[in-house]
Amino acid sequence: MTEQPFVIVGGGLAGAKGAEALREQGYDGPLVLIGDEPDRPYERPPLSKGYLLGNDERDSAFVHDEGWYARHDVDLRLGTTVVEIDPRTHTVVQDDGGTVRYAKLLLATGSSPRRLSIPGADAAGVYYLRRLPDSDAIKAAVGSVRRLLVVGGGWIGLEVTAAARTAGVEVTIVEAQELPLLGPLGPELARVFADLHTAHGVTLRTGVGIERFTVDGDGVSGAVLADGGRLEADAVVVGVGAVPNLQLAAAAGLRVRSGVVVDARLQSSDPDIVAAGDIAEADHPLLGAGIRVEHWANALNQPAVAASTMLGGDAVYDELPYFYTDQYDLGMEFHGLVTPDNYDEVAYRGDVAAREFVSFWLREGRVVAGMNVNVWDVGEPIKALIRSGNPVDEVKLANPAVPLDEVYDT
Template structure:
């Protein structure tokens, strides 16, 4: 058999599209095949719960590239295409129609899927999840006609859809199993910010809520029954209880899987010619000294560029610290860094929490692990530099708004 020369990318979302773009920008001239299950060309997901859902952004703005870009750059974009199996030994993928495609190297950007609610009634009409473009369309249509909705889960998706619903004039009840929204991510010090934000905008937040059943009539959801016997009436139910990496292909192919496809800092899997990037990749991080799987936009944007270069034989590794953002009501937030739940010993606030204009820093032994700027802009670069320096900082100066953040860095850009 002739040697395969094509590079195949399984998963045509933002990560897959950016990998294909990088391959061409780096001068790779052999075939690039980009295979996607959806019928839509690659698009970005943040607008689905933000600007597009709110009606502020037009549909065309969500796409990664214009329609003609793929043909113009000789990228074979195959939509509505399901990959059934990977054979790393033969360097082939098998499609749903039984055909096989050979590859020299393979990149998995298969993303993730929403966790499903395991209760009676979860399959009723009007029980909605948000992951794909058509999901956002469905929720947008629902918000235009509903008078009240229930949101299950107070994570980022739950809170952003709740904010969109309130903007549409819909009554919202958010049901959260924990004690506060985003408690695992932000800890007790910062999580109340989002609780107060939503309460101030009329959201009914219920904590310790155990969902027992989605109730319905005539096949359509009409409320949520809780374990304590109480019932929340709702015209629709939005479920946002997390996502699960799409690792089925990798597992069946015998690749190492552990909370995602386990890859090294070059994004190479346990097979030397198979790589992974984006939501599905649990990658070794050179700076953090551990494997992490990041489920945010910036990771899907940037990580595939490293994977593509590594596939071309370049000596590169992915060492960007995680970054994500949210927009809810009049609050804009950016978060830079990484903190394991409970992996810090103090939180330093800089600015005014009462007006929601501040920066929060998570520290361990006087080292900045992460920073979250809330309605404070143009500070992500110094925050990132504080995080990546690994050096101790003076917490008193960190909290003092009269001390510019850049003054906490020495001339080399390291914390001082």
């Protein structure tokens, strides 16, 4: 009897790293990787960073070189959409009518941009950023327009804004909340990024939504705001969040909440299906149950644990959430997790006004998250502070002369 393959559904970073981890961990059986895009798996951060800016070549985004999959005996099926998963028969159904029986399955279906359903949203010149062709289209627009409207002040919106301003384009950001990045950073640090963009000539319209886009012929020409204000624009980039692609998991009967519910081993409610990346709502040994973050680091690191689980191992995913950004002359790394109710104060070391500092989110004197802005090589000690759970001396914490491993409250 032919051995049934391990199957990976999702052709992004998590899917590619899952295939890599399975081979590295000794799995030498048949392996199928199915992705709905025509390009081999690539990383998404370059799409709003180096590639969009024109600093990096297109090939730099790809996870593996073109021959890697053949060399590692991975059956890579590109441009193929999975339309059904049947856990009862261990069968994956493709849009071309083909089927694959699996022994174990890794779901890594990622997310899709949240789309606006307002008048004019389907006009030419309205862009979303998720895939390589999206980045190509936005890059072309940035090179040809004078005025850009960015809807949404999240990471994607701000990184696109920085790229456009660097190219000399006039940019207006419309953000429904009172500050950009209010959710992931809280008001204290969100202000740093608002000030960064206004200092670079960006017009910020906050606390207001978009009522409709205006259209001239077939193309977008601007927007009418919920407060009646009007904006003119030659192109629009919408970045109002992402929606995890849970349709397959839900239809297959897996337990789903904000994502596919998995334990710390990334095991779903089905013993033969694991999940990784944007869709995984995981129990975390440090942070608790039901943690789902849409960060590049999860797609990069979770697949090694998912592969271990597929092979019968007992590895758990305990990496802290991590993300980074580069905007103008600001480089930033963030470790941990900030929610509106998990911290009670923010402490700083360094020069916030000069944008060269480290910030710490504290709860009852314990560090729950840390962000270094234009300060480098402090990631490991920041993570150690979070993991320790021990109270810190805030005077020492704020003093750059005191090493971070010596700031504990003794």
